[in-house]
Amino acid sequence: MPTDCAVSDLSSAQNKTTMEINLLYFEGCPSWKNALTNLQIALKEEGMDISIKLIEVKSGHDVAGKKFLGSPTFQVYGEDFWPEDQPSYSMNCRIYATLEGLKGWPTIDMFRQKLLDMKKEKDKLK
Numbered sequence: 001m002p003t004d005c006a007v008s009d010l011s012s013a014q015n016k017t018t019m020e021i022n023l024l025y026f027e028g029c030p031s032w033k034n035a036l037t038n039l040q041i042a043l044k045e046e047g048m049d050i051s052i053k054l055i056e057v058k059s060g061h062d063v064a065g066k067k068f069l070g071s072p073t074f075q076v077y078g079e080d081f082w083p084e085d086q087p088s089y090s091m092n093c094r095i096y097a098t099l100e101g102l103k104g105w106p107t108i109d110m111f112r113q114k115l116l117d118m119k120k121e122k123d124k125l126k
Contacts, residue, residue: 019118022075024055029071029093031104039074042111048119063089070094072105074114081114082106 021039025032036052043050057068067073067080070092074081082096098107106114 018051019076020051020053022053022055024057024066024068024073024075025071026057026091029104031093032072035072035074035105038105038108039111042108042115045108046112046115046119048115057091060091063091074106076118082110 023032023036023039025035036054039052043052055066057063057066057071062068066089067075067078068089068091069080069084069086070090071094073094093104095102095104096106096110098110100107
């Protein structure tokens with residue numbers, strides 16, 4: 001599923017000039033498409049042009065190397081948006097604690113807050 005988000009140049013502490021949000025998922029998970037839609041809405045509402053890269057996790061062999069906490073997972077520079085201490089990784093659907101209760105995807109407001117936090121962090125680095 002392609003995205004309509006463009007790439008913008010942003011600086012980071014790791015000398016990377018282009019920010020990209022990785023959405024890790026597996027095809028059997030019913031939640032990743034809702035999550036993608038919410039992320040796209042949050043990016044649009046915040047006026048942020050950041051690309052979204054869809055990464056399909058195809059087997060249990062991929063999960064540890066990708067730090068896959070379940071589908072959907074969101075990462076920037078390999079760091080999870082909502083990190084969890086987990087002794088191992090597996091092919092499962094991820095559950096998010098939202099203000100509306102447990103859901104299989106983050107809400108638009110959760111994404112907006114994460115994007116604002118990322119923007120504040122970027123501004124500190126200037």
